[in-house]
Amino acid sequence: MRAVLLASVLIAAPLAACSQPEGTTATSDTSPAAAPAPALTAQRADVGSTATAPLTNGEGGQAGTASFSQGPQGVVIRIEATGLTPGWHGIHLHETGTCDGPGFQSAGSHVHGGDAEVVHGLLNAQQNDFGDLPNIHADAQGRAYAEVFTTFARLADAGPGAHLLDADGSAIVIHAQPDDHNSQPIGGSGDRVACGVIAAG
Numbered sequence: 001m002r003a004v005l006l007a008s009v010l011i012a013a014p015l016a017a018c019s020q021p022e023g024t025t026a027t028s029d030t031s032p033a034a035a036p037a038p039a040l041t042a043q044r045a046d047v048g049s050t051a052t053a054p055l056t057n058g059e060g061g062q063a064g065t066a067s068f069s070q071g072p073q074g075v076v077i078r079i080e081a082t083g084l085t086p087g088w089h090g091i092h093l094h095e096t097g098t099c100d101g102p103g104f105q106s107a108g109s110h111v112h113g114g115d116a117e118v119v120h121g122l123l124n125a126q127q128n129d130f131g132d133l134p135n136i137h138a139d140a141q142g143r144a145y146a147e148v149f150t151t152f153a154r155l156a157d158a159g160p161g162a163h164l165l166d167a168d169g170s171a172i173v174i175h176a177q178p179d180d181h182n183s184q185p186i187g188g189s190g191d192r193v194a195c196g197v198i199a200a201g
């Protein structure tokens, strides 16, 4: 009998919610299912900021462009790169806005926030590296066209994640090899073959 009563309560709860007149809020203090859902779509940053990073290769030549657009949950990055070796390439956000070739070490390590030890890799269970991004793929002519999205970084002045337009700027770096998204410190992605300083606008 108790089981039957429980079942009827569970069925009744959604029906009651559906029968609420428009403009009112269904309330229930009996069913956990009626608790407010986590605010998955709560705005995390002001939208509209944009930035651009002209890409250069290790010889100082043009290697395309990366364009950044701030959304409410993160940043969309459009990458149009040329002169790459065909195949997959790791790509990351680096912590300093300078791209001195040929090795682009001036771009520093990956962007990050806080004092925690950085663990790289989008597929690493301990991942906390704000510079991580999905790989891009270059075609047989060495061209890569992609859009990637990150919730770990922002152009907006406030919000979660690393601020790309901070005092010392940031850079986007394309690596020679694909990122395995797991191993330290950069997923085995190898040399830095293209780099762009991220500038507002």
Ligand SMILES: [Cu+2]
Binding pocket: 091, 092, 093, 094, 173, 175, 186
């Ligand atoms: Cu990198």
